[in-house]
Amino acid sequence: MTSGAILDVARDGIVVFLKVGGPLMVIALLVGFVISLFQALTQIQEQTLIFVPKIVAVFAAMLLFLPFMGDAMAGYMGRVAVRIATGG
Template identity: 70%
Template sequence: MNSGEVIDVTRDAIVTFLKVGGPMLVVALLVGVAISLLQALTQIQEQTLVFVPKILALAAAALFAMPFMGDAMASYMTRIAERIAGG
C-alpha cells in the first residue's frame, strides 16, 4: 500500500466519521446553546438543567439518523473490504 492509498483511506475514514458523528454533534450544540440562552434570559444558574433536554434530544436524533449513520458505516466497510480484497 503506497502513501496515496493510505491518504485515500484516511480521508474516507474522516469523511465517514463526520457523516456519522456530525448530526449528533450539531443537535448537542443547538440544544446546549438554546438551554444556555434560556438560562441567561431567565437568570436560572442551575448547572444540571442542560443534561435532561440534551439526552432526550440526542436520543431522538439518534433514532432519526440511525438509518443514515448505519448506511454510511456499511458503505465505508464495503469500500474497505473491496480494498482488502483487491490487494
Template identity: 65%
Template sequence: MTPADILDVARDGILTVILVSAPLMIVGLVVGVAVSLVQALTQIQEQTLVFVPKIIAIFATMLLALPFMGDLMAGCMTRVMAKVVSGG
C-alpha cells in the same frame, strides 16, 4: 497497498466519522444554546439543567439518524474491504 491507498482509506474514514457524528453534534449544540439562552433570560444558573434536554434530544436524533449513520459506515467498510481484497 501503496501509501496513497492508505491515505485514501484514512481520508475516507475521517470523512465518514465527521458525517456520522455531525447530526448528533449539531442537535447537541442547538439544544445547548437554546437552554443556555433560557437560563440567561430567567437567570436560573443551574449547571445540571442543560444535560437532560440535551440527552433526550441527542437520543431522539440518534434514533432518527441511525439508518443514515449505518449506511455511511457500511459504505465505508465496503470501500475499505474492496481496496484490501483487490490489493489497492
C-alpha cells in the same frame, strides 16, 4: 499498499466520521445554546438543567438518523473490505 491509497482510506474515514457524528453534534450544540439562552434570560443557574434535554435530543436524533449513519458506515466498511480483498 501505497501511501496514496492509505491517504484515500484515511480521508474517506474522516468524511464518514463527519457524516455520522456531525448531525448529532450540531443538534447537541443547538440544544445547549437554547438551554444556555434560557438560563441567561431567566437567571436559573442550575447546572443539571442542560444535560437532560441535551441527552434526550441527541438520543432522539440518533434514532432519527440511525439508518443514514448505518448506511454510511456500511458503505465505508464495504469499500475498505474491497481494498483488503484486492490487496490495496
